[in-house]
Amino acid sequence: MNKDIQIYNDSQSGEDRKICNLLAKEISRGLPEAENKIWHRTAVWFLDENPIVGYSKQKAGIRLMFWSGASFDEQGLEVRGGKFKDASIFYNTVSEIKKSDVKRWLKKSKDIQWDYKNIVKRKGVLKRLNRQS
Numbered sequence: 001m002n003k004d005i006q007i008y009n010d011s012q013s014g015e016d017r018k019i020c021n022l023l024a025k026e027i028s029r030g031l032p033e034a035e036n037k038i039w040h041r042t043a044v045w046f047l048d049e050n051p052i053v054g055y056s057k058q059k060a061g062i063r064l065m066f067w068s069g070a071s072f073d074e075q076g077l078e079v080r081g082g083k084f085k086d087a088s089i090f091y092n093t094v095s096e097i098k099k100s101d102v103k104r105w106l107k108k109s110k111d112i113q114w115d116y117k118n119i120v121k122r123k124g125v126l127k128r129l130n131r132q133s
Contacts, residue, residue, distance in 0.1 A: 001028055004038045012057060018094045019062045023055050026099060030106030050117040050129070052109045061090040064102070067116055071128075072108045076101050085114045085126060 001024055009020040020043070027045050028036070034045040034052060042065075044054035051067045066072065069087030070079040076098075077087035091097055113129040115122075 002036045005043045008038055008043055015093055016062055019091050026102045061092040063088050063090050066109050068112050068114045071112045
C-alpha cells in the first residue's frame, strides 16, 4: 500500500481508522495490480490510470466509492446524481462492512469500467470500457 494512504488511514480517529485499514486491506487483496495513492484527498486505486475505487472521510462516515458502481446493479451501493457512474456506501463501524459484498464489488469493478481517465479529453462524456478479467 502507498505510504500516503497509510498516513491518511493513521490520521483518522478510532473506528474510522479501523474501517480505513480494513478497506485498504480488502481493496489491495481484490485489486493487487492496481496503483494506489491519495488523489483529491481520497485514497484511490487505479487500473491503467483509471480510478476504480476509493474511500474518504465524510460527515456521514467513511465513504467507499466505486467510480463505475452505478453500473454494477447492486442494491447495497447508493447512486447519487446521474452525470457520473459512481455509487457508494457509508460505514461508521467495522462491523457494518460485509467483506463478501466488497469482494464482489471489486470483481465487478475490474469488468465494468467507465473511462474517467479521458473524461476531460472527451469534454465530460463518459465512455464504457470493454474489460474482461
